[in-house]
Amino acid sequence: MIVLGIDPGITNLGIGVVEQAGKQTRMLHAEVVKTTHGETAPERVGKLYRAVYQVAAAYRPQAIAVEEQFFYRQNELAYKVGWAMGAVFLVADQLEIPVYGYGPPKVKQALVGTGQADKHQVAYMVRALLGLKSLPKPTHLADALAIALTHCFYQPLAPGQPVS
Template sequence: MLGSQTKQVILGIDPGTATMGWGVVRQEGSRLRYVQHGAITTPSGWGMPRRLDRLFAGVTELIRGYRPSAVAVEELFFNTNVTTAITVGQARGVALLAAYRAGVEVFEYTPLQVKQAITSYGRADKRQVQEMVRALLGLRSIPRPDDAADGLAIAICHAFSHRMSAATGVGKPRAMQDN
């Protein structure tokens, strides 16, 4: 059986300062099981340091509660809106820091890699990705909010990438290095 020895809990994170989506899946061999999803939100009236502190505390709490063996985070997508890119980068940074401090290995995936893994088409639209997340995890409806569905998609992407590299011995999902 493909990847029959693999058992892991994966926390997927879709970074954002207003809403940080997350999803947890459990991989047992070739089976993927839904665990939970949600979002960490911060009020728009809060200053950036307070928002980042809330996000850090939230991710830390998720790691303590679900005890993932891997955290998969979406890489920053270059956006023409520089302000948005900077704030998403800050949110991404606190997620990476929380995982690092907890001693959990972190993996990064581009939006293109996530779409390719979930739908087999790197240019799939958001609705196609959400529908495939629903189908792959056997859920009755598309996870809400959208950011949480994205968090699940990132976790699934890691599970698929990890399973394929374990089964074939070729390639390895790119873990962030601690240099």
């Protein structure tokens, strides 16, 4: 199974593609797409859309796994992350790829064994599970790969909930 993991953000969007064959997992692709405050909203969303589309078209994942966001007091941030998610959803619709969402505690639980793990512990497990020589950096990259791995681990046991 090939999974495209997305750490959504309008300024930094993490993309990680992981392949699972049996108990083996390997990284196929990883990048962070950056936009700037100087770009217009359509330019930023378009840049994210094109990047996600190119990766999805090249690797043909069976699923897209996204980090579900929980915002309480950051309305503007939630609004702009929504722009990034819109780009991802459009790609998913065009290429007919189901999208699954996982909250941070579920990702931490899947990789580290506790929903209270910190980002360094998650990055360390991503490195170990994918056999990388160093920790994936920046954190957006590690998070995207962690989300893809989470889907690989949970899907055979109890399928994640498709994002609706």
